Amino acid sequence: MIEVQGVSKRYGSVQALRDVTLRAPEGKVLGLLGQNGAGKTTLLNIITGYLAPTSGRVLINGRDPLLEPEPAKRELGYLPEHPPLYDEMTVEEYLRFVAALKQVKAGSIPGHVREIMGKTGLTEMRERLLGHLSKGYRQRAGFAQALCGDPDVLVLDEPTVGLDPKQITEIRALIQKLSAGKTILFSSHMLGEVRQLCDHVVILHRGAVRLDAPIGELGGRDGVTLLCTLQGGERRLVAAMNHLDGVRSVAVQPGGGEDEVRLRLSFGHAATPEKQVFTLCSALNAPILRMTRGEDDLEQVFLQAISE
Amino acid sequence: MITVFRREWMAYFRTPVGYVFIGVFTALSGVIFYLSNLSTLSGELLIFLSQLTLLVMLLTPVLTMRLLCEERQRRTDQLLLTSPVSLTRIVLGKYLAAAAVMGVAIGLTNVCTLILALYGTVYPGEWFVGYLGFTLQSMGFLALDLLVSGFMKNQVPAAIAAFAANFLLWMVDLLADKVSVAWMSDALRFLSLYDRYEPFILGQLSFASLLFFLLLIGMCLLATVRVMDARRFSQGGAA
Ligand SMILES: Nc1ncnc2c1ncn2[C@@H]1O[C@H](COP(=O)(O)OP(=O)(O)OP(=O)(O)O)[C@@H](O)[C@H]1O
Ligand SMILES: [Mg+2]
Numbered sequence: 001m002i003e004v005q006g007v008s009k010r011y012g013s014v015q016a017l018r019d020v021t022l023r024a025p026e027g028k029v030l031g032l033l034g035q036n037g038a039g040k041t042t043l044l045n046i047i048t049g050y051l052a053p054t055s056g057r058v059l060i061n062g063r064d065p066l067l068e069p070e071p072a073k074r075e076l077g078y079l080p081e082h083p084p085l086y087d088e089m090t091v092e093e094y095l096r097f098v099a100a101l102k103q104v105k106a107g108s109i110p111g112h113v114r115e116i117m118g119k120t121g122l123t124e125m126r127e128r129l130l131g132h133l134s135k136g137y138r139q140r141a142g143f144a145q146a147l148c149g150d151p152d153v154l155v156l157d158e159p160t161v162g163l164d165p166k167q168i169t170e171i172r173a174l175i176q177k178l179s180a181g182k183t184i185l186f187s188s189h190m191l192g193e194v195r196q197l198c199d200h201v202v203i204l205h206r207g208a209v210r211l212d213a214p215i216g217e218l219g220g221r222d223g224v225t226l227l228c229t230l231q232g233g234e235r236r237l238v239a240a241m242n243h244l245d246g247v248r249s250v251a252v253q254p255g256g257g258e259d260e261v262r263l264r265l266s267f268g269h270a271a272t273p274e275k276q277v278f279t280l281c282s283a284l285n286a287p288i289l290r291m292t293r294g295e296d297d298l299e300q301v302f303l304q305a306i307s308e
Numbered sequence: 309m310i311t312v313f314r315r316e317w318m319a320y321f322r323t324p325v326g327y328v329f330i331g332v333f334t335a336l337s338g339v340i341f342y343l344s345n346l347s348t349l350s351g352e353l354l355i356f357l358s359q360l361t362l363l364v365m366l367l368t369p370v371l372t373m374r375l376l377c378e379e380r381q382r383r384t385d386q387l388l389l390t391s392p393v394s395l396t397r398i399v400l401g402k403y404l405a406a407a408a409v410m411g412v413a414i415g416l417t418n419v420c421t422l423i424l425a426l427y428g429t430v431y432p433g434e435w436f437v438g439y440l441g442f443t444l445q446s447m448g449f450l451a452l453d454l455l456v457s458g459f460m461k462n463q464v465p466a467a468i469a470a471f472a473a474n475f476l477l478w479m480v481d482l483l484a485d486k487v488s489v490a491w492m493s494d495a496l497r498f499l500s501l502y503d504r505y506e507p508f509i510l511g512q513l514s515f516a517s518l519l520f521f522l523l524l525i526g527m528c529l530l531a532t533v534r535v536m537d538a539r540r541f542s543q544g545g546a547a
Contacts, residue, residue: 045386048386049390049540050386050389051540069394070392070394071392073390073392076390078386078387078390080386082383082386084383084384085382086315086319086382087382088318088319088322088323089319097314097315098391100311101311101387101388101391101392101393102391102392
């Protein structure tokens with residue numbers, strides 16, 4: 001479990017984090033979303049004990065990495081933004097070194113490292129020098145490094161950045177596989193990734209938490225969004241739409257043409273939203289010009305969270 | 309600590325640094341040996357050792373500059389500092405690796421001792437005291453340079469600053485002679501690595517100097533740990 005309690009961080013005159021509080025419960029995957037410069041990396045560096053906060057504190061399974069560094073860090077695997085690789089070492093040497101740092105027993109290091117190389121698809125590269133690896137493989141080696149010592153808590157800073165689509169899918173599958181029984185906190189600016197992997201989302205904007213919610217409550221997964229362009233009177237249409245079965249919200253979107261209304265309809269549980277809209281519109285004699293399913297509720301949530 | 313030591317030791321010999329250091333050190337010590345002993349037909353081991361200090365002063369920054377700065381440049385410090393290994397052990401492991409490379413280089417200078425022993429006499433006591441002093445002094449420079457590089461972000465400035473620090477502590481007794489305020493010149497003289505080394509060159513085993521060097525090493529390493537610890541609060545390597 002990771003607990004962050006009222007953490008603030010200043011770099012000289014830059015206030016990178018403002019009073020951030022969050023919790024990543026055991027066995028859950030927490031996604032940290034934010035734009036460039038939102039403070040994601042800073043927060044992860046503080047959680048892992050690489051930086052000290054200006055105020056506030058962090059607990060890893062109940063221990064503060066600044067006060068009890070060794071027990072707190074033993075539980076921790078960290079993939080920083082730039083994988084911390086020693087270019088003059090081979091993949092296998094490096095992972096053995098990390099395993100020794102993480103206090104894996106000397107006798108079980110070779111087996112442990114072999115297993116991790118298997119999981120991360122590095123087995124064929126074991127003899128290569130890290131300095132000669134491609135970016136995607138460097139990222140994998142960074143990921144493998146975080147798994148050494150089988151930590152309970154994984155902190156990953158943009159784990160899929162710089163990978164090709166196939167590798168992205170593989171790494172995501174790996175995160176999903178690992179998530180059983182571990183606490184995982186990862187940062188990302190890719191919404192789809194967060195939706196796919198996380199149980200919980202925290203949105204960070206300019207160093208402050210803007211949203212902290214289970215992914216299920218954000219819609220998208222179990223809800224459906226329809227984007228409709230209709231012809232007819234705006235007020236009449238909105239009022240009628242609000243009476244549809246299972247509707248959660250009706251929002252007028254900008255950008256409709258002359259005599260057109262663009263609506264964003266969010267449904268909770270309705271099984272056949274398109275059919276309902278169609279029936280209603282023909283009853284109102286309002287032609288449907290376009291109707292699409294919008295999958296990206298999270299995007300909406302994100303934009304709203306950072307807009308204030 | 310042993311883990312860190314082993315990696316650093318390996319890194320010295322995977323990169324040219326270790327070979328270059330030992331190679332240059334040995335070659336130049338040969339030149340010094342020629343100048344101080346062979347060309348003057350002197351059989352004095354201690355004269356040779358006293359001349360070697362210049363070389364140590366010049367070359368230790370090469371060993372220490374990468375230990376801390378390179379980690380920060382490659383961001384591998386993020387791995388070390390988030391591992392369950394204390395800063396003290398990290399610093400100690402790194403220091404010992406540099407000290408071991410230095411030890412190899414010092415060991416190789418015994419080729420010169422051997423030549424002296426073949427064509428003259430080298431008293432074991434003299435050899436022991438001389439090398440003890442020389443090694444201690446070298447290790448002192450090493451610790452000092454490690455501390456200096458702890459303040460720096462890049463390797464080249466770190467090496468230059470370390471060299472300046474070495475030079476200053478070496479010359480400080482000359483400065484002391486020029487300072488007329490008694491306590492200041494005493495204080496300066498106290499810090500002078502040259503003064504501390506002198507008894508050893510004269511063949512005397514000086515416990516005060518021995519203690520001084522050990523304290524110097526201890527203090528520098530401790531200060532390095534503190535500097536690294538403080539960096540967590542002041543800034544980050546991330547930007
Ligand atoms: N060492 C530093 N010194 C000064 N300012 C810094 C430092 N590191 C980060 N910052 C500033 O703190 C803010 C947060 O940076 P951070 O790297 O945490 O953002 P991020 O969310 O990880 O961004 P990205 O998506 O680009 O990785 C930025 O304004 C950045 O300029
Ligand atoms: Mg970042």
